Amino acid sequence: SSGINAESPLRPGEYKQTKVVAGHVDVEPDSRLEADGYEECDDFLNDPSYNENYVEGDGNANAANGFHHLLNRHKPKPLADICESYECLDAEEVDSPGCGFATRILPSAYWMVADIDLSRELGVREAYKRIYRVRSGHSNDKALKMSFVLPVLKKYYLDEFGQVERAEIGMLIPSEYQSNPPASTYDEVRIEK
Numbered sequence: 001s002s003g004i005n006a007e008s009p010l011r012p013g014e015y016k017q018t019k020v021v022a023g024h025v026d027v028e029p030d031s032r033l034e035a036d037g038y039e040e041c042d043d044f045l046n047d048p049s050y051n052e053n054y055v056e057g058d059g060n061a062n063a064a065n066g067f068h069h070l071l072n073r074h075k076p077k078p079l080a081d082i083c084e085s086y087e088c089l090d091a092e093e094v095d096s097p098g099c100g101f102a103t104r105i106l107p108s109a110y111w112m113v114a115d116i117d118l119s120r121e122l123g124v125r126e127a128y129k130r131i132y133r134v135r136s137g138h139s140n141d142k143a144l145k146m147s148f149v150l151p152v153l154k155k156y157y158l159d160e161f162g163q164v165e166r167a168e169i170g171m172l173i174p175s176e177y178q179s180n181p182p183a184s185t186y187d188e189v190r191i192e193k
Contacts, residue, residue: 087149089172106151110181111170114189116154118167124154127169130188135171139186146174146182 082088091104114130117123137145149172159165173181173191184191 082150087147087172087174089149089151108193110173110178110191110193111153112173112184112189113168113170113192116167116169118164123167124169128152128171130186131169131171133186134182134184134189139184139189140182141185142182144177144182146177149174 079088089106089109091106094103094105096103112131112134114127116127120126133139135146135148137143140146151172153170154167155170156164156167170192181191
């Protein structure tokens, strides 16, 4: 099976990651405190160091890696609000063991998938950029510019000791192209169902 170790300890302000297992895909909440299906964890609320209004960094601070917008928390939006602006895949929500995330079963669909280089600090961002090349029409055989579709999934593969050995990111191909998806012309992005 594949997934993130659900037993890893969480600190206040951290949220459980999601996992992908055969037949089920647990989708990372698209927003934090107001996520559709989000349940506040008692462990977070009862921890004396947890402060719901905490702001990391200085509003005028500059991040060393250039990602200044990540220095402060963003107020999350409910999934329903996000899906008013973007296409979202219909998913069946099922009961989740624990709190801090929702579990959804996604229907079969075509995805643009790229491997994440876990040895690089910006490995996820770099993999996302590779997918963007295909989505933007620069690297698909039909030169189609495809809209952004949610969810975007990160899938982690664990070894027999529960350590992450590899990961990948996947972005949905829009519904209008699901019956005849474009092929990737970029060898670092594949189309998978």
